[in-house]
Amino acid sequence: MDQIQLQKLDTTVLKWLDQVHHLVEQCVQQRMQVDTKSSHRDLVTNVDREVEQYYVQHIRNFDPEAKILGEEGFGDAVKSMKGRIWFVDPIDGTMNFVKQQAEFATMVAVYEDGEPVMAWIMDVQQHDIIHGGPEYGVFHNGEKLELSVDIGLDEGLVILSGARLLYEEPGFPQLAKAAIGYRVYGSAGISYLHVLTGKAVAYLSRMRPWDFAAGVTLAKSLGLRVGTIDEQPMNMLVSGSVLVATDKAYADIMALLQKKS
Ligand code: 2AM
Numbered sequence: 001m002d003q004i005q006l007q008k009l010d011t012t013v014l015k016w017l018d019q020v021h022h023l024v025e026q027c028v029q030q031r032m033q034v035d036t037k038s039s040h041r042d043l044v045t046n047v048d049r050e051v052e053q054y055y056v057q058h059i060r061n062f063d064p065e066a067k068i069l070g071e072e073g074f075g076d077a078v079k080s081m082k083g084r085i086w087f088v089d090p091i092d093g094t095m096n097f098v099k100q101q102a103e104f105a106t107m108v109a110v111y112e113d114g115e116p117v118m119a120w121i122m123d124v125q126q127h128d129i130i131h132g133g134p135e136y137g138v139f140h141n142g143e144k145l146e147l148s149v150d151i152g153l154d155e156g157l158v159i160l161s162g163a164r165l166l167y168e169e170p171g172f173p174q175l176a177k178a179a180i181g182y183r184v185y186g187s188a189g190i191s192y193l194h195v196l197t198g199k200a201v202a203y204l205s206r207m208r209p210w211d212f213a214a215g216v217t218l219a220k221s222l223g224l225r226v227g228t229i230d231e232q233p234m235n236m237l238v239s240g241s242v243l244v245a246t247d248k249a250y251a252d253i254m255a256l257l258q259k260k261s
């Protein structure tokens with residue numbers, strides 16, 4: 001895509017994000033229905049579904065040839081990364097959304113033939129947006145975002161999945177102990193925003209494609225290191241333990257994980 005097409009894509013999705021912000025506010029005030037999915041801790045709301053339907057309808061109009069991979073299943077059964085794929089997580093951090101009405105995100109990413117093109121993460125309650133791509137640059141709201149100072153675990157906060165830490169998945173407790181401090185936010189999108197803006201040096205969680213597609217795109221575009229820690233190459237269509245970190249923190253974490261095995 002050339003710069004004009006990327007600019008049009010960005011402007012279009014930023015408009016959708018404004019609408020999503022309004023839609024979520026309206027739903028919270030007028031109609032909230034909470035259901036459980038796989039367990040009593042795995043929540044979904046009508047807002048997750050309504051926001052995904054909003055995205056799917058608008059993506060279909062804007063980019064009719066593309067396929068859509070969304071958490072709530074209103075998109076397509078995507079089996080290959082060929083062509084253009086839109087990844088959509090309508091509400092990321094649904095537990096935070098239900099219990100706090102804060103610290104939750106909405107995420108969109110576009111890939112073309114397996115390569116990242118553009119992505120958007122919005123802290124919905126704060127209306128705080130990071131958007132961009134490898135050929136476009138990364139922007140925090142309107143301002144160009146620059147890579148923060150490269151610091152390692154001895155000086156930086158690491159963000160971890162609460163569940164992985166609680167159940168002592170190999171690597172997670174060691175990492176929490178090695179860093180100057182650790183944080184658990186309960187939302188991949190909010191965690192990515194902190195790493196992208198230099199408030200934390202790494203984020204590690206086991207995630208599904210719509211949880212990591214946008215974060216990985218923005219992190220790579222900004223010059224952060226991205227990889228998996230389960231010795232599998234990153235596959236955009238399956239779950240994986242995905243790490244995003246500064247160069248120094250990435251090296252620290254890899255050394256630490258090799259030591260444990
Ligand atoms: P969600 O709210 O969109 O489901 C903390 O719960 C983070 O992990 C959130 O980003 C959440 O996304 C995601 N998450 C929740 N359950 C998950 C699961 N079973 N596998 C992978 N990620 C999950």
Ligand code: CA
Nearest residue numbers: 071089091092
């Ligand atoms: Ca979600």
